[in-house]
Amino acid sequence: MSGYIGSKRSSSLVSFDEGTIGSGVVFPAGHPILLSSSENTSAVASVEFDNTVITSTYKHYILRIHKIIPATDIVYLNLAFSTDNGSSFRNVATGKVYSQVGASSTGAESTAETTDGLSLGTSLGNDADIGQSAEISIFGSQDTNYNYFDVKGWFSGKHNAAHYAWWTSAYVNHAKTAINFLKLSFSSGNIAKHNLSLYGIK
Numbered sequence: 001m002s003g004y005i006g007s008k009r010s011s012s013l014v015s016f017d018e019g020t021i022g023s024g025v026v027f028p029a030g031h032p033i034l035l036s037s038s039e040n041t042s043a044v045a046s047v048e049f050d051n052t053v054i055t056s057t058y059k060h061y062i063l064r065i066h067k068i069i070p071a072t073d074i075v076y077l078n079l080a081f082s083t084d085n086g087s088s089f090r091n092v093a094t095g096k097v098y099s100q101v102g103a104s105s106t107g108a109e110s111t112a113e114t115t116d117g118l119s120l121g122t123s124l125g126n127d128a129d130i131g132q133s134a135e136i137s138i139f140g141s142q143d144t145n146y147n148y149f150d151v152k153g154w155f156s157g158k159h160n161a162a163h164y165a166w167w168t169s170a171y172v173n174h175a176k177t178a179i180n181f182l183k184l185s186f187s188s189g190n191i192a193k194h195n196l197s198l199y200g201i202k
Helices: none
Strands: 033-040 047-049 060-070 075-082 091-100 106-114 118-124 132-139 148-158 163-173 181-186 191-201
Touching: 033 047, 047 191, 060 075, 060 181, 075 132, 091 118, 106 118, 118 132, 118 148, 118 163, 181 191
Parallel strands: none
Antiparallel strands: 033 191, 047 181, 060 132, 060 191, 075 118, 075 181, 091 106, 091 163, 132 148, 148 163
16 A cells, blocks of 8 residues: 555545545645646746636635746735736735844835735845745635735745845725636736745635
């Protein structure tokens, strides 16, 4: 037997090989499920997740940016939210606190409501093969009982002059309509390189 999950009964064994679990496995509620991943070392304008990925099946989404590098220096990274599969985008307001890594510089920043989306980082640098990383949690994007939902996360990496870490929180005004599209892009220029994954939790 290559391995098993569950109790040692033949009716409940699930075999796996080299870490890959076969089809038909149902994960319990609360377990992150990989929905989509994207990796590219060539420049792209944006990374988008459409209504085939963002659905009412999942209550909570987690976006893990393993690495992202802007093509243009001194930019912001934005995560925009749509209820009509990318035809238009909802207003988002962002609050951030930051700390310089290895130094004492700290502070707070905010961004008023804008359809550009959640604002991540400040004056990000485009130094070759350095970049930034993040983990972003999206709560309640499918809940049509409320006008707003929350997005929270951390973001760290190369500022144009030093390394910084940002802790970010935002609200999305979705007007009781489910989100079905996400767009990740820089405030100016292309995404030079990226490696990221999107997870859903039921």
